[in-house]
Amino acid sequence: MPHFLTTLAADFETRFTALLGMKREDSPDVDAAVGQIIADVRARGDVAVLELTAKFDRLELTPETMRFSDAEIEAEIARVPQAEREALELAAERIRIYHARQMPPNAMWEEESGAKLGWRFTPVSAAGLYVPGGLASYPSSVLMNAIPAKVAGVERLVVVCPTPDGKVNPLVLLAARIAGVDEIYRIGGAQAVAALAYGTDTIRPVDKITGPGNAFVAAAKRRVFGKVGIDMIAGPSEILVIADGQNDPDWIALDLLSQAEHDASAQSILITPDEGFANKVVEAVEKRLETLERREIAGASWRDFGAVILTRDLAEAAELSNRVAPEHLELCVADPEALAQEITHAGAIFMGAWTPEAIGDYIGGPNHVLPTARSARFSSGLSVFDFVKRTTLSMMTPEALRQIGPGAEVLAKSESLEAHGLSVRARLDALNK
Amino acid sequence: MPHFLTTLAADFETRFTALLGMKREDSPDVDAAVGQIIADVRARGDVAVLELTAKFDRLELTPETMRFSDAEIEAEIARVPQAEREALELAAERIRIYHARQMPPNAMWEEESGAKLGWRFTPVSAAGLYVPGGLASYPSSVLMNAIPAKVAGVERLVVVCPTPDGKVNPLVLLAARIAGVDEIYRIGGAQAVAALAYGTDTIRPVDKITGPGNAFVAAAKRRVFGKVGIDMIAGPSEILVIADGQNDPDWIALDLLSQAEHDASAQSILITPDEGFANKVVEAVEKRLETLERREIAGASWRDFGAVILTRDLAEAAELSNRVAPEHLELCVADPEALAQEITHAGAIFMGAWTPEAIGDYIGGPNHVLPTARSARFSSGLSVFDFVKRTTLSMMTPEALRQIGPGAEVLAKSESLEAHGLSVRARLDALNK
Structure with a gap:
């Protein structure tokens, strides 16, 4: 049974705070080991990467075979069935269209003094994308990471993806090909992150590394941050569903389970003002758990971290959701657009019963890399913004300097930064000659 | 003497690479000590903060006196001379106007199927701003951090600023007041960062902590990252000036020194195709160093990390600048707007001889918190974007689900995520009934 809370209970605040503070992830401390791996790759380059690949992935490579050749990629992707190829292409097209709208505009304006101010966006030159091997090797994640980079104008986009025992996922190669990835290497772990950051x-x-990975990859990304940019370090996935009583309980149950099946540490929360409906959803979850392929994982997640919260009304549901700041938020209510206006913190909102979160995971268009662990309070999902940077622009005129230069001089003096002040004063003196 | 390079020399590439890789900062390893301070503040709250403040700042406070009262703030800022007050107000106004233009627009569009897609920006609810005490207590930094937060719509903006031995900088309080800061606490160090992140x-x-600080503050920000958002961890400041021979050597010398005087680890680089001009600038720097108040710091920076690079032409200068990816870039050339088009990586560009970088530090309008240590390759200066986050929006219709649902189902199956596929299938089946 999931946690069951009601806002009418006297101990609600205590229990809700406990739910918010619940520690779901117990990541092993691999930081010291990762530090050694990075130092080794920095010192010995390819040799270290190849040795570590032999050790961890049981795969003997050479500098020549580290990278997938075009012929290998073609041979692998030829094995992908037509239905999957078409689905990936449709998804890629929709993700591309959505992200193309994100490209932020440059700006430049002129003040009365003739001074010009503005900014310009430029793409990151080269980006690396980590793609996990094995079970968590998701072609959809390749699209979600690679397409925003290419839309942003990243010239060189590199994928690293381990192939333990030489096992390759052809869908990952196809997704990379569709997204326009330039180089693909069959390496993984902290050694791949180090190779991307420092080169071999x-x-x-x-210049920037994105993409999900295990504890070693996460620790390596944290360590190379500063040398290169990184995206967020993702935690276990979450969904929060706000539903009124007019929904099909089985649909909502499946939406809750579609997060729970990711990971035993995932969290699925239902908030509803309708107690009878809540009970029906819990029953529907139990029934689906009888047959679901990943019932062990999904069942553990639902039992340990799942929650059902009864509220007085939908407004109260929105307030609680804002305190959770969920990664995924479904609004299965009569007027989801109105309720969405009340939401202040969420990674992604899925509005109405016809928008199961799985649509957003694959094919809707928005990105599925979203802030977890309540970080939607201060951060956003992956986007074109992660692959561009902004350069501010200023161009003064003699008249502009005459107007604002003295103020800069006063402030420089107040901060005891004499040369700052003198660099303005020397110009003002030339103007006054 | 600064480093002297010319692109015509056979060993140029070696020397330039060495210049790029030069380690300028030797930060002490305070991470373990910071870990203990954070744990202490989490465990004992106010009591720990007060004890640590007594120990590090030699200041006995109580929970009541930790925060500046309105009366204290008024009394302190009454001491600020009129000229400085007016300069701060002018700077604040210009910074506000520039950053107001950054507010990103929301978007929502409808597809042919009736599906709606888009995104919405919302502000971070509460932000904390670290302001160093003592020498590096810069009122200009208060404006540069606080104003973008308030423009973004942050409701609760908190400043922490240590006051060692009780010494207060009234300009910092005035800047905070002008910028609309809501609460100011006289605490600092890792204990202040921990208090902001975990509360007492x-x-x-x-939800988010920004602002510069010493090694303890930087280590604390790294450690609380994830629990809250943080801005970048800034390194020592840098300027790169591309100048033709038509400049006043003294102006350029002062611009180089205005970075060098910040910190012995700062770096000032001149790139010019004109050897005669380069020599005149070096002479002018030496002459200014004879009398400059901070000549010891500026001299050490110029001697250890300063560089003059001779190029064949301005195009080559731009190429080298892009490899440096400087924090501040001055283009003191006849057509700076044209040369700016060749720049792909820089935190801020100052165009033309009438735009000394000090204008941007104080009063131009753009932010002076900029990416250091070559991180302009992948990151941007502080802006309104740091205080908002984006929620993606999706709303399908039955027709939209009919069109793209089957693709999502195929992809879910290919990733062995059955519940994902079933959540789509259950709805498609209802449509087909």
Whole structure:
């Protein structure tokens, strides 16, 4: 049974705070080991990467075979069935259209003094994308990471993806090909992150690294942050569903389970003002759990971290959701657009019963890389913004300097930064001559 | 003497690469000590903060006196001379106007199927701003951090600023007042960062922490990242000036020194195709160093990390600048707007000889918190974007689900995520009934 809370209960605040503070992830401390791996790759380059790949992935490579050749990629993707190829292409097209709208505009304006101010966006030159191997090797994640980079104008986009025992996921290669990835290497773990950040003889360094990974990959990303940019470090997935009583309980049950099946540490929360409906959803979850392929994982997640919260009304539901700041939020209510206006913190909102969150995971268009662990309070999902940076622009005129230069001089003096003040004063003196 | 390079030399590439890789900062390893301070503040709250303030700042406070009262703030800022007050107000106004233009627009559009897609920006609810005490207590930094937050719509903006031995900088309080800061606490160090991130009885927690600080503050920000958002961890400041021979050597010398005087680890680089001009600038720097108040710091920076690079032409200068990815870039050339088009990586560009970088530090309008240590390759200066987050929006219709639902189902199956596929299938089946 999931946690069951009602806002009418005297101990609600205590229990809700406990739910918010619940520690769901117990990541092993691999930081010291990762530090050694990074130091090794920095010192020995390709040799270290190849040794570590032999050790962890049981795969003997050479500098020449580290990278997938075009012929290998073609041979692998030829094995992908037509239905999956078409689905990936449709998804890619929709993700591309959505993200193309995100491209932020440059700006430049002129003040009365003739001074010009503005900014310009430029793409990151080279980006690396980590793609996990094995079970969590998701072609959809390749699209979600690679397409925003290419839309932003990243010239060189590199994928690293481990192939333990040489096992390759052809869908990952196809997704990379569709998204326009330029280089694909069959390496993974902290050694792949280090190779991307510092470069080796075979792999030129990149400027930014994104993509999900295990504890080693997360620790390596944290360590190379600063040398290169990184995206967020994702935690276990979450969904919060606000539903009124007019929904099909089985649909809502499946939406809750579609997060729970990701990971035993995932969290699925239903908030509803309708107690009878809540009970029906719980029953529907139990029934689906009898047959679901990943019932062990989904069942553990639902039992340990799942929650059902009864509220007085939908407004109260929105307030509680804002305190959770969920990664995914479904609004299965009569007027979801109105309720969405009350939402202040959420990674993504799925409005109405015809928008199961799985649509957003694959094919809706918005990104599925979203802030977890309540970080939607201060951060956003992956986007084109992660692959561009902004340069501010200023161009003064003599008249502008005459107007605002003295103020800068006063402030420089007040901060005891004499040369700052003098650099303005020397110009003002030339104007006054 | 600064480093002297010319692109015509056979060993140029080696020397330039060495210049790029030069380690300028030797930060002490305070991470373990910071870990203990954070744990202490989490466990004992106010009591720990007060004890640590007594120890590090030699200041006995109580929960009541930790926060500046309105009366204290009024009394302190009454001491600020009129000229400084007016300069701060002018700067604030210009910074506000520039950043107001950054507010990103929301978007929502409808597809042919009736599906709606888009996104919405919402502000971070509460932000904390670290302001160093002592020498590096810069009122200009208060404006640069606080104004973008308030423009973004942050409701609760908190400043922490240590006051060692009780010494207060009235300009910092005035800047905070002008910028609309809501609460000011006289605490600092890792204990202040921990209090902002985790909260105490007196200080409610915030969602995002920005602002510069010493090694303890930087380590604390790294550690609380994830629990709250943080801005970048800034390194020592840098300027790169591209100048033709038609400049006043003294102006350029002062611009180089205005970075060098910040910190012995700062770096000032001149790139010019004109050797005669380069020599004149070096002479002018030496002459100014004879009398400059901060000549010891500026001299050490110029001697250890300063560089003059001779190029064949301005195009080559731009290429080298892009490899440096400087925090501040001055283009003191005849057509700076044209040369700016060649710049792909820089935190801020100052165009033309009438735009000394000090204008941007104080009063131009753009932010002076900019990416250091070559991180302009992948990151941007502080802006309104740091205080908002984006929620993606999706709303399908039965027709939209009919069109794209089957693709999502195919992809879910290919990733062995059955419940994802079933959540779509259950709805498609209802449509087909």
